Amino acid sequence: MENVRGRPRSFDKDDVLERITCVFWERGFDGATYEQMEAETGLKRQSLIYAFGDKRALFLAALQHYRTTRVEAVCAALASAKTAKQGVAAAFDIWRGDASRQRHRGCLLVTTAGEVAPFDADVAKQIAIAHKKLLTAFEDAFEQAGAERSLQRKTDAAALAMLAVATGDGSLLHARNENDGGSTQLALDSLFSLIFD
Amino acid sequence: MENVRGRPRSFDKDDVLERITCVFWERGFDGATYEQMEAETGLKRQSLIYAFGDKRALFLAALQHYRTTRVEAVCAALASAKTAKQGVAAAFDIWRGDASRQRHRGCLLVTTAGEVAPFDADVAKQIAIAHKKLLTAFEDAFEQAGAERSLQRKTDAAALAMLAVATGDGSLLHARNENDGGSTQLALDSLFSLIFD
């Protein structure tokens, strides 16, 4: 029997973590309060602390959750597509979706966590991991695109990957500061047609 | 006589504002404390409050200072260059410099202020102004580049401007989260050679 002794948890931990992630995503680390988390999850702060640890641990859990869901989704889109060009298009589409969301736009890792990263090595590590994963995924895609001869012209795959990620993060960043969700997407469109033909 | 009555201020207001700006730039709005500002400026918090107002007013003053110095510098570089291509190169160089700085990397407006903007209309306005200025400056440059026939191929100037700004901000953002200041610059290099020939 895998049932452990003691009172069972009344909530789904992953579900709660998802909601916690959204709070941090929207308000940032300092901006997020237990009060907001209580409202979002329906749980009391002590329960959250009991389940995850203090605020910093909660934030780190949220970062990891974000990385293993959102970031991996982009990587998966890149890797699983028929052609590299389609893969990049799919990845950009995910970003477009994130940029046009109502609440918590932008990227939790680069934007929000970036504020904390210079003063917290663990946070910086989460960012670095995600960044590297994304970078190599794009690099692989562009190398494949070179082999498929779909590139506008021969370019260094690593540099192209850097450009794609920088532009993507920049777009997500701008989306956070704008009311009309559409205009920032121009950057991704423009880049796509510049890279492919 | 332009000498006003009362005890004269013992410090240069602009100089202090520059230092205050650096504190916000490095720590963010919530992260910045009066204690750090005291250390940075050598003044007591009450003097700062007396001269500028409360913390939010201090932050707004810093944002405006940042905009009228850093952002305008990029616009000026774009407008004053001989050719549009040189102008874009000069603008990118400024960004490269900002990205390779030791302290307070990244862009105060898009990164730091972006955390506060969704909950403060005045902050959002500062961002919007800077964004628009940058965008039109690049758009003008790319239109000029089209006339000068230095573009790799005919592309919409507005979309290209969006791409340049998104990539620039993305690069600055990444620079904040990295130890080796060099690698993010690849994105700008890559974009430049993709746009021009």
Place this chain on the structure above:
DNA sequence: TGATTTCATGAACCGTTGTTCATATAGTCG
């Protein structure tokens, strides 16, 4: 010189917020 105005600063204030303590609750095990 004395009155007046503005700047500088020590000190107290006060609210917000993260954390901890103590207790009630809901399950399993023997």
Place this chain on the structure above:
DNA sequence: CGACTATATGAACAACGGTTCATGAAATCA
């Protein structure tokens, strides 16, 4: 059914940080 263990939560705690109060200092003006 009692013993035990883990979860849930009300309530008190503690501290960091922004703001305000009150006083001293430095200049100009009459």
